[in-house]
Amino acid sequence: MRVLILGGGGMVGQKLAHKLEAEGLDGTPVQLTLHDIAFPEGGAGTDRRMGNLSVAAEGAALAAERFDLIYFLASIVSGEAEINFDLGWQTNLWPMWHFLEALRAQHRATRGEYVPRVVFTSSIAVFGGPYPDKIGDEFLTSPQTSYGAQKASCELLVQDFSRKGFIDGMSLRLPTICVRPGKANLAASSFFSAIIREPLDGMEAVLPVPDTVRHWHASPKSAAGFLTHAAGLDTAKLDGRRALNLPGISCTVAEQIEALRDVAGNNVVALIKPQPDAAVAKIVEGWPRNFAPDRAKALGFKAExxxxxIIDVYVAEDLPGR
Amino acid sequence: MRVLILGGGGMVGQKLAHKLEAEGLDGTPVQLTLHDIAFPEGGAGTDRRMGNLSVAAEGAALAAERFDLIYFLASIVSGEAEINFDLGWQTNLWPMWHFLEALRAQHRATRGEYVPRVVFTSSIAVFGGPYPDKIGDEFLTSPQTSYGAQKASCELLVQDFSRKGFIDGMSLRLPTICVRPGKANLAASSFFSAIIREPLDGMEAVLPVPDTVRHWHASPKSAAGFLTHAAGLDTAKLDGRRALNLPGISCTVAEQIEALRDVAGNNVVALIKPQPDAAVAKIVEGWPRNFAPDRAKALGFKAExxxxxIIDVYVAEDLPGR
Structure with missing residues (x-):
């Protein structure tokens, strides 16, 4: 099986690539190609293609290779898409359109034989408040960020191209991925990882929101697990609703901190420095706090x-020096 | 107040234009411009611009005129968008993007002063089954037609451009408009009007579905009323959720027929010829049957x-020879 990861140089892309290299899919080895604008030194993937999906011809060239399974992870993050409206739409929506059109051209060229599995990483940012206590599988998408609007738009494309039989796609609405290894990024959610990651590394971390903030998390390991599970899913079971809310952990920042105390003690927790930031607090206030992802659970998706x-996963897999 | 109707040559566009010409907005006369690929002979509108919004430069030229209020009604219908995938997306999504971008350019050119009210006619086709008995205001959009996916995508654009303050927009999810005057069109819903319109005109009409089919209707007059009401709405009351389910009438085809019998008698009803069409029945099976449009009602939108x-409106306004 030939697998393409668009956005394969990013954190989730690399986790997924490592997993596919180590385990294959259902025990079968895969032949892996990664595409991204940049790659980490070392890391997963030997067939690395450096390029930019915003150039429609690049996506078309990749589509012409007719991969069996395509992961579409390429995206700029929420904070960046909010600051730069143009870049957000040009990066997070149009490449999806052009790439799906290129896949459709391959479908046509093979007289309908080529129907690749496409797994798109959407986000809980497709939702906008006010929320019920737990967001159910039939709750409306009404995004309150450009990033969320772009993800929701891509979901509509993936669903319609799939409904027409050009691809066999689905969209996975990932929880906030935590603990992200490496450096902070421009995502407004970046602090959820930083307050665990930096103290465990002996560094201070700023907490810009009250510790009563509740949010929805899954580990990078779970994210990779969602993606490999999606590869083998019988999409007929989706009943035409090809966007899924995934399982995760709902907890407050205070509960995150207590979990960190359990793992690493008071001195580590003391490195978390509350420093209220009204702008970040306002953004985070609009985010989902909890879900009842019944469909995804019934379909076999699993999280922590x-x-x-979640902290144990980070310590085992990503803590620097381990 | 200068008002532009994109799709002003269509049935709803003409109804709206007639209403605006007759009543103005809140009693104030409006200066009206209509744009479309074709116009009926006679009819409403003196400033008629013939053109195609799929040409981005045409939309940009209109945007440069900085209308105070813009109705975006231009669209191809559901049946056509389903048959011609390319034409559907190229007509029902991209012109919206290019036009919104052109409005944003005007917003920028005026240093943020120009923020037009934009009213987009979306559709209940953004929904996909299975449905609850009544679709509430927080029910998910999961379209099962390309037309619905295109309308839902436009809603996301209107919401995000509005959230950023480039426009002040909203999307109105019109019920199926019934009784449509004139000829049948390619919409799969066309028969809902035909079974009233043709018999009243002394002609036979085919009924392709069982008379137990339940659906959601409003008259062309109500559609025009929704649109003028939206012009003056305080959009702060939308709380960032800028797509609205509108009021309508939920009834079965049998109830439609009984209403026709009340108005016109048995001989007219006898002109309805049941002629089951499995393809049409399958499409209609996937359509919404009933709504609880609490938000729109609270915001003052009214239907029959x-x-x-609904039949009385047709007889009073559109019956040929009246």
Whole structure:
């Protein structure tokens, strides 16, 4: 099986690539191609294509290779898409359109034989408040960020191209991925990882919101697991609703901090410095706090059960020096 | 106040134009410009611009005129968008993007002073089954037609451009408009009007679905009323959710027929010829049957109370020879 990861140089892309290299899919080895604008030194993937999907011809060239399975992870993050309106739409929506059109051209060229599985990483940012206590599988998408609007637009494309039989796609609305290894990024959610990651590395971390803030998390390991699970899913079971809310952990920042205390003690927790930032607090206030992802659970998607487990995953897989 | 109707040559566009010419907005006369690929002979509108919004430069030239209020009604219908995938997306999505971008350029050119009210006619086709008995204001959009996916995509654009303050927009999810005057069109919903319109005109009409089919209707007069009401709405009351389910009448085809019998008698009803069409029945099976449009009602949107009233509107306004 030939697999393409668009956005394969990013954090989730690399986690997924490592997993596919180590385990294959259902025990079968895969032949892996990664595409991104940049790649980490070392890391996963031997067939690395450096390029920019915003150039429609690049996507078309990749489509012409007729991969069996395509992960579409390429995206700029929420904070960046909010600051730069043009760049957000040009990066997070149009490349999807051009790439799907290129896949459709391959479908046509093979007289309908080529129908690749496409797995798109959407986000809980497609939702906008006010929310019920738990967001159910039939809750409306009404994004309150450009990033969320772009993800929701891509979901509509993936669904319609799939409904017409040009691709066999689905959109996975990832929880906020935590603990992200490496450096902070421009995502407004970046602090959720930083307050665990930096103290464990002996560094201070700023907490810009009250510790009563509740949010929805899954580990990078779970993200990779969602993606490999999606590869083998019988999409007929989606009943035409090809965007899925995924399992995760709902917890407050205070609960995150207590889990960190359990793992690493008071001195580490003391490195978290509350420094209220009204702008970040306002953004985060608009985010989902909890879900009842019944469909995804019934379809076999699995995440952690406690935030402690999420920290344990980070310590086992990503803590520097391990 | 200068008003532009994109799609002003269509049925709803003409109804709206007639209303604006007759009543103005809140009693104030409006200066009206209509744009479309074709116009009926006679009819409303003296400033008629013949053109194609799919040409981005045409939309940009219109945007440069900085209308105070813009109605975006231009669209190809559901049946056509389903048959011609390319034409559907090229007509029902991209012109919206290019036009909004052109409005944003005007916003920038005026240093943020120009923020036009934009009213987009979306559709209940943004929904996909299975449905609750009544679709509430927080029900997910999961379209099962390309037309619905295109309308839902436009809603996301209107919402994000509005959220950023480039325009002050909203999307109105029109019920199926019934009774449509004139000829049948390619919309799969066309028969809902035909079974009233043709018999009243002494002609036979084919009924392709069982008379137990339940659907959601409003008259062309109500559609024009929704649109003028939206012009003056305080959009702050939308709380950032700028797509609205509108009021309408939920009734079965049998109830439609009984209303027709009340108005016109048995001989007219006898002109309805059941002729089951599995393809049409399958499409219609996927359509919404009933709504609880609480938000729109609270915001003052009004439709008919019975299907009889819908027929009465047709007889009063559109019956040939009246």
């Amino acid at each position: 059960n406690t935030f402690r487990e | 109370n019975t299907f009889r009233e």
